[in-house]
Amino acid sequence: MWQRTELLRSSSRIAINLKDIHGIKIRGFAVAAVSACTIIYLMHAISAFVLVEQPKPVPGFRMEGIRKQIYESQWIRIFPHLKAMIPVVTDGNKFSITSARHSSIELLNANQLRMGGIMKALIISRCEAGQRKSYGGDFFYVILRRPGSNGSDGVTCEISDESDGRYIATCIMPWSGKATIHARIIHPSESIYQLMKRYSSEKEFGxxxxxxxxxxxxxxxxxxxxxxxxxxxxxxxxxxxxxxxxxxxxxxxxxxxxxxxxxxxxxxxxEQRSAGESIDRMYCNEENYLKPISGSGNEISILKTERADNTSSHTADHFTDLSSTSFDPMRPSGWLYAGKWNSFKTARSFGHDIATLKTCLSHKRLHLFGDSTARNLYGHLVRSLKIKDYGLAVAWSRGRDGASSEMNMTIQYRSHGPPLNNPGPEDARPYMSDSFDAIHEGGKGTVVVFTVGYHFHFFDPDVYLLRLKIIKQAVLSMLERLPGARVIVKGLHYHWESNIGRSPWLTYRFVTMLRHEFRDVAGVIYMEHWDYTLLRNNSGVHPKHEIFMGTFDILMTHLCLL
Structure with a gap:
């Protein structure tokens, strides 16, 4: 339905950093304070008598109270910057959406760029009217790339949301010479809010x-x-x-x-096409989705340290503990140089050497729990190490078991149970908590690698959070029952292709929750590879062979250092 543009009542809740505007009356609506973006939008609308198509409700959603429901959810507490956004984010005003072409990044410490040090940059988020946003919640990424490489060399940067339209990017500089700043907006905050609304039910969307x-x-x-x-x-x-x-x-x-x-x-x-096609006009409109912002592509020069070569093997102390992790997946766990992954947590890498892998896995009882990404790890190990596989391929989700007398090791795969959107019989999808309960052998030498998340993307995140808490209790019970056993949480990886949800943010949200729930648990190691797959610009849920082998190397390093 088309009608003349009117001031959105919700604008009265938006705080202003640039200036306050009091006592405005437009078409009978009294406004105490509105954002500069909205004021400029109104000026355009009134002066030009613009006709604007009103946003249509998303099918299947009852909009009453949805903002309050999200604000009071459990998962949002893990994201304080998003919780701060909920009361003020605009809903349906395209002039208030964050604009890639108007947003920018600039250096804060241009005179202090030295290998092994920290580069800081400021991102300013601006709306279509060119004014700075008054709230946060935008989803950016920043990468330092090494020019002249194969296109993937570089390091990801941690980003802090200041909740006022400013973002601080912090980047480690592990090499000397030239570097290029790559900064993109993945989703504006307004689109993030639309995603929150869409995926807010116990009934899986789509x-x-x-x-x-x-x-x-x-x-x-x-x-x-x-x-x-x-x-x-x-x-x-x-x-x-x-x-x-x-x-x-x-x-x-x-x-x-x-x-x-x-x-x-x-x-x-x-049931529905991609969220990007139907959720709203702001979401994936080729202007603000995965687009570079102003200042992206700028080149910097990094000075050498006293080291003889041009790379740093050591960085800040907080990157040296293999068992610790941060809440932010963007915080780098390593970097790519000449196509090789260099961990900030350990100087060792075990590569694809079969003899080394056999030594690492000898006398192990290895359990792989999760979705098809865990199943693929099982298949690769069975093929590479010539392990005897006793599983029946009735359905990919059915459990598999293998053993090697040469290595005196056993290996097992179990799926993570419903929701699991693949065909198969009921007994092919045991709950992960029950699979942990079923482990009674060993202690030292017993290792469980699990991953969970991709099949939960289109539910209310509280569904996923509750599942993580149940799995955590099962993990703690097993570790108490079997002293010496170890658990590796395989994090989720960056990807942007999906049939019904083309959004890296959905995975980012869940990988952050996964990190939060299992951070600093004794006997549990978190395997980080979000930054690796972002640097490689991984597209699919199932990475291509070269990227898969890179993540496999990271996993084997964790296993071999146990």
């Missing part, structure tokens, strides 16, 4: 999980399953919550009206 059941009359019926169905009455739902640890799962009652045992997950059906 996915219909068809489940086949056998009823009491021995007939086959089909129905839909998910974590929850908020719009359905209790009598319309069958409860299949995990009885041991409480992971919630429900299905709609089939036509027979009973709640039989589920026997087969069939396939996922995409």
């Amino acid at each position: 996915i219909h999980q068809n489940t086949t059941m056998r009823n009491s009359m021995n007939g086959i019926e089909s129905t839909s399953c998910s974590v929850g169905f908020p719009d359905k009455r209790p009598e319309e739902i069958c409860d299949y919550t995990n009885p041991t640890h409480g992971e919630k799962r429900t299905c709609l009652k089939p036509p027979s009206g009973g709640c039989p045992k589920t026997i087969l997950y069939q396939k996922k059906v995409v």
Whole structure:
């Protein structure tokens, strides 16, 4: 529906840093304070009598109270800069959206650029009207690239959101010579808010999980399953919550009206196209999605230190502990030089040497839990080390077991349980908490590598947070039961291609939550590789072979140093 532009009532909640405007009356609406971006927007609208298409509600959402729901959620507490944005972010005003072409980055310490030191830069976020934003929440990345390399050499930079339109980028400088600053906006804050609204339900957005059941009359019926169905009455739902640890799962009652045992997950059906195509006009409009900002591409010169070569093997002390991690995935754990990964946490790298891998894995009981990315690790180890595989390939999610008498080692793969959007029988998807409970052998020599997250992207993040807490309790119980056992949390990797959610921020949000939940837990090591895959500009959930092998090397380094 088209109508004349009017002042958004929500603008009265926006704080101004540039100046305060009091007593404004436009078309009968009294405003105490509005953002400079909105004022300029109104001036354009009034002077030109502009007709603006009003934003249409997102299908399937009840907008009443959604801002409050997000603000009071559990997951948002991990992101204070996003929580500060929620009360003031504009919703539907395209003139207030952060603009890539008007936003900029500039150096703060241009005279202090020395190898092994820190480069600091200031990002200023501006709206389409060219005025600085009064709130944060934009999703940027900044990378220092080494010119003349293969295009992937460089180091990622940590970014601090000041919640007032300013962002501080902090970059380690591990080489001397030239470096190029690459700064891009991935999503404006307004688009981040739209993503929050879209993925805020126990019912997975965009996915219909068809489940086949056998009823009491021995007939086959089909129905839909998910974590929850908020719009359905209790009598319309069958409860299949995990009885041991409480992971919630429900299905709609089939036509027979009973709640039989589920026997087969069939396939996922995409109900909606990509979020970037339907969520709003601001989200993925080729102007502000993964676009460079002003100042991106500028070159700097980094001075040498007293070292003879042009690279640094040591940086600040807070990068030396292999078992620690920060909350921010952008904070670098290493850097790429001549195509080789150099860790800030250890000087050692174990590469692809088969003899070394056999030595590392000898006398180990290795468990791999998670999604298809964990299954791929299992397959690669079995093929590379010629391990005897006893699994049956009925479905990729079904458990696999292998053993090597030469290395005196065993290896196991188990999926992470619902939600898991792939076909397979019920017993092919055990809950990860139950898989941890099933480990009774060993102590020293028992290693569990797990990953979880990609199949939770399109749910309310509190669903994922609760699952992490349940898994954490199972991890702690196993470590207490088996002294000497170790757990490696394989973090999520950067990617931007997806059939229904082309957004790196969805993964960024979950990898931050994963880091937060397992940070500084005794006996648990977090494997960081978000920065590695960002430097390599990884596109898919399943990385190409070269990038996969890079992450495999990082994992093997963690395993070999246990």
